Amino acid sequence: MSETTNRPYHHGDLRHALIDTALAMLAADQNWTFTLREVARRTGVSHAAPYKHFRDKEALLRELARIGFVQLGQSMAQAMSADTFSVREKFVAAAQACIDFAIHNPGLYRLMFSSDADKTIDSQLHDAAMNTFGLLLRLLEEGQRDGSFRPIAMSAQAAASWAQVHGLAMLAINHQLLEEKVGVAPIPAALEVLLDGMCCGVSNQQKP
Amino acid sequence: MSETTNRPYHHGDLRHALIDTALAMLAADQNWTFTLREVARRTGVSHAAPYKHFRDKEALLRELARIGFVQLGQSMAQAMSADTFSVREKFVAAAQACIDFAIHNPGLYRLMFSSDADKTIDSQLHDAAMNTFGLLLRLLEEGQRDGSFRPIAMSAQAAASWAQVHGLAMLAINHQLLEEKVGVAPIPAALEVLLDGMCCGVSNQQKP
DNA sequence: GCTCCATGTTTACAGGAGAAACTTATACAG
DNA sequence: CTGTATAAGTTTCTCCTGTAAACATGGAGC
Structure with a gap:
């Protein structure tokens, strides 16, 4: 059994990385302009990668x-x-x-x-x-x-x-x-x- | 002097028409998916027309x-x-x-x-x-x-x-x-x- | 070592914001 | 009454987004 139930293979733990990036963006940007592509960009993955971990935005x-x-x-x-x-x-x-x-x-x-x-x-x-x-x-x-x-x-x-x-x-x-x-x-x-x-x-x- | 300060020439009163359409959309859609293009569409003008009356969305x-x-x-x-x-x-x-x-x-x-x-x-x-x-x-x-x-x-x-x-x-x-x-x-x-x-x-x- | 499949990437498409160039029709000058 | 400037509207374009589909990859288990 793996250490956590949701541990991605390639990135290491993209799901959590995406969440951390998104939380950081929310905390930083007062403007509330939240785009999934920007989250992916800042996490260093392609814009479609998040869809492997979240159904949609x-x-x-x-x-x-x-x-x-x-x-x-x-x-x-x-x-x-x-x-x-x-x-x-x-x-x-x-x-x-x-x-x-x-x-x-x-x-x-x-x-x-x-x-x-x-x-x-x-x-x-x-x-x-x-x-x-x-x-x-x-x-x-x-x-x-x-x-x-x-x-x-x-x-x-x-x-x-x-x-x-x-x-x-x-x-x-x-x-x-x-x-x-x-x-x-x-x-x-x-x-x-x-x-x-x-x-x-x-x-x-x-x-x- | 014209009747009101903001009376468009072609449509008659596009500014007010856009506002009315937008208010109706806000009242109808609970979803809060408000697009300028949809407002223009429902008002019957091109999607760029609103920009003659409002700087931006x-x-x-x-x-x-x-x-x-x-x-x-x-x-x-x-x-x-x-x-x-x-x-x-x-x-x-x-x-x-x-x-x-x-x-x-x-x-x-x-x-x-x-x-x-x-x-x-x-x-x-x-x-x-x-x-x-x-x-x-x-x-x-x-x-x-x-x-x-x-x-x-x-x-x-x-x-x-x-x-x-x-x-x-x-x-x-x-x-x-x-x-x-x-x-x-x-x-x-x-x-x-x-x-x-x-x-x-x-x-x-x-x-x- | 070979294969499967979760996890990635690339490509594609529909739709929105907005800028720029173009068109139309109205007000006004003469 | 005609010519013209300009407000108002349209087309076209670029860049962005969300999301689906096809393709690639690399680690897990046999």
Whole structure:
């Protein structure tokens, strides 16, 4: 049995090489002009070689998106791993980690959330996305259990949190969080507003 | 002086015809496969004709986005025009109008918010977007003046509201508000959570 | 060593963006 | 009313992309 299930013969490991090149291109080019031929060119193979590893361009993009969800999950998990944090602090840390991920990798983030309807068909991609989403759900559970968050329908809090973070991320990477519109530090400020609606008891008012 | 500044000679009004065709294509095709040549074809002119009216494809797209912001502004303004509504009700109505707009015209909505950095260079587009954003600011002002909304930095509430609505819209049109994740009516539920954080006094708890 | 087949390459084709050269018809001057 | 400049539209061309098909190659297993 070979070392990995997908090890090409000639190149050594073209599949992974293509993925690495593509991820690097996504991270470098803000312009989101992603061509399969360019990926092949930079990997040093002919423009038709990728088709031996991915059915079409979309298949590669879906794999990139899947990896993106795994990476995002890792970033968020690490951000909220400190046990000394309160749930509220963990929430802010995870949200900020997600938005930072988007800002540092806008092409990949856009790709992850630009589904073509058939995303649900790719079960691996779907699973990766659900796993990352699960981090949020578990945090909300923890918050409701220890009384930090209000005991309302968790799906409502999940929808609100997710939309808030995703909205901030999308606006940030599209350079639409201009100071003239939303002030100097819109992201922490917006998260505080949301948390005031989710948290119990003392509504942690904005700092002066 | 001619009736309008941009009246073509041969076709009659090719510029507007192209815009109309393009808007119709955006509304019809969920797939977001927008080619200039297809626009020309459906308008009944050669594929090079559009270049007499738009410098390039992006120029047409920017104009479509500008029109989109005007339309969105109209929808939102109409939704919150009823004087009998409370500020909170107006907020929900405007937010729902925005999300409905996105759902009914996902291609156009995506286009409006997929800036290519040079969006700020197009002053007409920028102005249109700022005008629509101004509706939100005025609503927040009204809410703070009459004591409905907490008297915190308005830019924070603006960022939170905008991100929430935009996030819900983006998730909705990408079919990512799956019931398994966020329940059956995630949009009103998420808006209520946010409003609980923005409103003063009685925190309008979730309905049972 | 010989053969098979996964992994490559070359070639080909349809279609898009956009530039350049050419054509047409309208507005306006005289 | 005629001639002409020019806006508006067409044809043609180049370069690019995605993708299919035919061909080449080299390592795996007999």
